[in-house]
Amino acid sequence: MSNVALTVAKFGGTSVADHPAMLRCAQIIKSQPETRLVVVSASAGVTNHLVTLSQQSLSLEERSDIIENIRTIQKNITQHLADEEPLNVQIEDVLSNLTDLATQQNTLQTAQIGDAILSCGEQMSSILFAAVLRSIDVDGAAFDVRDVMRTNSLYGKAVVDLDELSNNCEQFLSPLLAKQVIVTQGFIGRDGLGNTTTLGRGGSDYSAALLAEATRATNLAIWTDVVGIFTTDPRIASSARAIPEISFGEAAEMATFGAKILHPATLIPAMRSSIPVFVGSSREPEAGGTQIRQQVDSKPTYRSIAVRKEQTLVTVKSPAMLHASGFLAKVFSILAKHELSVDLITTSEISVALTFDNPTGSTQALINKAVVEELEQLCEVSVEHGLSLIAIVGNGLDRSSGLGSSIFNNIEDINIRLICHGASANNLCFLVNENDANNVVETLHDKLFV
Structure with a gap:
C-alpha cells in the first residue's frame, strides 16, 4: 500500500x-x-x-x-x-x-x-x-x-x-x-x-x-x-469556534494541556512521519473540521485556550539549594523512582515549584505520603490541591511584546499561583484556583478571540 x-x-x-x-x-x-x-x-x-x-x-x-x-x-x-x-x-x-x-x-x-x-x-x-x-x-x-x-x-x-x-x-x-x-x-x-x-x-x-x-x-x-478542534471548550465559553487548521506544535500543546479532542500521545507518530491529521464530527461530516499539519498558512498569536483541572502543586524549599549543585537532581531522582512526570517547573534561589496532573478517575493520589516523606528528607515540602492549569496556545509567544498585559490585565482580580513562560514559543501557562478556572477561560477567550 x-x-x-x-x-x-x-x-x-x-x-x-x-x-x-x-x-x-x-x-x-x-x-x-x-x-x-x-x-x-x-x-x-x-x-x-x-x-x-x-x-x-x-x-x-x-x-x-x-x-x-x-x-x-x-x-x-x-x-x-x-x-x-x-x-x-x-x-x-x-x-x-x-x-x-x-x-x-x-x-x-x-x-x-x-x-x-x-x-x-x-x-x-x-x-x-x-x-x-x-x-x-x-x-x-x-x-x-x-x-x-x-x-x-x-x-x-x-x-x-x-x-x-x-x-x-x-x-x-x-x-x-x-x-x-x-x-x-x-x-x-x-x-x-x-x-x-x-x-x-x-x-x-x-x-x-x-x-x-x-x-x-x-x-x-x-x-x-464535535466539528474539529475549538478555540476553547465550548461548554465553558459560548463564543468558542472551530479552528480550520493548526500546526502540529500548537495541537501538541493543546492536547498536553487539557484539550480533550486528541489523546496527548496521538500526534507523536504523526509528527514523526509527517502524516496530516484531520479531526471532524461523525455526526456532521459535511461540516468540515480541523486539519493538523506540519506547516499552516495562518499563525495567529493566540490560537486557543486549554484548561486542565485537578492539578497538584508541590513546592520544595531548602537553604541548601543556594549556590549548590545537585539538589534538583536529587529531587527528580525521587520523582523518577515513583514514576512521576512533572508538567511545569519554576525556581527561585532556595525553592522549586512543580506541577503534576492528577486526572479524573485516578484511583489514588499522585503525590502520596511515601513521595512526600522521601522529599522531606531533603527539604521542606508543601502540597497544594484544587488548582487548574490554564494554557494560552499560539505562535511566537516567547517573543510577543505586551503579552503579559494582554492576558493578566484582564484577570487582575484572580490570584495567579504559578506562571511558566519562555520554554516554548507555543504556550504560556499559569495556575489558578479551580473555582476560578472557568471564569478565567471565558474572560480571556472573550478578550483574545474577538
Missing part, C-alpha cells in the same frame, strides 16, 4: 455507540475509497462497565447485571443487521470470556486480568462495525490488532515496540488493505507472553496514529462528536 493513498480512520465511542451512529460512520467510509483501515473504540458506555468489572470487588449478581448491560448495548446493534445470529454468537464468545475474566479478577485483582477485561469492548465493536460496513455493500472484515501491536508487559500503560509493529504490519496487515476495508481495535495490544495489554484509557487515538505510521498512511482521520 506504500505507493497508494491510504487513510486510517479512527472512530470514538460515541461514534460507534449504536446502530444509527455506526451506520453514519460506515457511510463516511463508503464515500472515501482511500480509507482502508478503520480503528474503533468500544461502544459508548461499554468501557465504563468494563472499568467497574476490572477495578471493584462485586457480587455474582452485580457482575451478571453489568455483563447483561453490555450485552444489551451490543445486541441493540446486531438486531438491525441481516447476519444477526452469527454476530450474536461472536459477541457471546467475547462475553463468555469476559465473564470468566471478571470472576478471576474478583479474587485476584491483577492488572493483567484488568487489561484483558478492558479489551473486550473494542473486540466487540470491531466485529459489529465490520458487519455494518458489509450491510451497505462495503467489503469489511475485523482484524485482531494484537497480532501486530506488540508491547511490553506494563499493564495499563503498555509501551509499543515500534519496530515490531512496523514489521508485523508489513507482513500481516498491509496485504489485507489492498483487498478490503479492515476494521481493528484501538487501545489494546499483546505482550511477549501472549497476554493482552492496554495503552491507557484514551489510547485509541494513539493506536490509530501508530498504525498510520506503520502502514505508511498518507492521512489520519480522527472522527469524534
Whole structure:
C-alpha cells in the first residue's frame, strides 16, 4: 500500500455507540475509497462497565447485571443487521470470556486480568462495525490488532515496540488493505507472553496514529462528536469556534494541556512521519473540521485556550539549594523512582515549584505520603490541591511584546499561583484556583478571540 493513498480512520465511542451512529460512520467510509483501515473504540458506555468489572470487588449478581448491560448495548446493534445470529454468537464468545475474566479478577485483582477485561469492548465493536460496513455493500472484515501491536508487559500503560509493529504490519496487515476495508481495535495490544495489554484509557487515538505510521498512511482521520478542534471548550465559553487548521506544535500543546479532542500521545507518530491529521464530527461530516499539519498558512498569536483541572502543586524549599549543585537532581531522582512526570517547573534561589496532573478517575493520589516523606528528607515540602492549569496556545509567544498585559490585565482580580513562560514559543501557562478556572477561560477567550 506504500505507493497508494491510504487513510486510517479512527472512530470514538460515541461514534460507534449504536446502530444509527455506526451506520453514519460506515457511510463516511463508503464515500472515501482511500480509507482502508478503520480503528474503533468500544461502544459508548461499554468501557465504563468494563472499568467497574476490572477495578471493584462485586457480587455474582452485580457482575451478571453489568455483563447483561453490555450485552444489551451490543445486541441493540446486531438486531438491525441481516447476519444477526452469527454476530450474536461472536459477541457471546467475547462475553463468555469476559465473564470468566471478571470472576478471576474478583479474587485476584491483577492488572493483567484488568487489561484483558478492558479489551473486550473494542473486540466487540470491531466485529459489529465490520458487519455494518458489509450491510451497505462495503467489503469489511475485523482484524485482531494484537497480532501486530506488540508491547511490553506494563499493564495499563503498555509501551509499543515500534519496530515490531512496523514489521508485523508489513507482513500481516498491509496485504489485507489492498483487498478490503479492515476494521481493528484501538487501545489494546499483546505482550511477549501472549497476554493482552492496554495503552491507557484514551489510547485509541494513539493506536490509530501508530498504525498510520506503520502502514505508511498518507492521512489520519480522527472522527469524534464535535466539528474539529475549538478555540476553547465550548461548554465553558459560548463564543468558542472551530479552528480550520493548526500546526502540529500548537495541537501538541493543546492536547498536553487539557484539550480533550486528541489523546496527548496521538500526534507523536504523526509528527514523526509527517502524516496530516484531520479531526471532524461523525455526526456532521459535511461540516468540515480541523486539519493538523506540519506547516499552516495562518499563525495567529493566540490560537486557543486549554484548561486542565485537578492539578497538584508541590513546592520544595531548602537553604541548601543556594549556590549548590545537585539538589534538583536529587529531587527528580525521587520523582523518577515513583514514576512521576512533572508538567511545569519554576525556581527561585532556595525553592522549586512543580506541577503534576492528577486526572479524573485516578484511583489514588499522585503525590502520596511515601513521595512526600522521601522529599522531606531533603527539604521542606508543601502540597497544594484544587488548582487548574490554564494554557494560552499560539505562535511566537516567547517573543510577543505586551503579552503579559494582554492576558493578566484582564484577570487582575484572580490570584495567579504559578506562571511558566519562555520554554516554548507555543504556550504560556499559569495556575489558578479551580473555582476560578472557568471564569478565567471565558474572560480571556472573550478578550483574545474577538
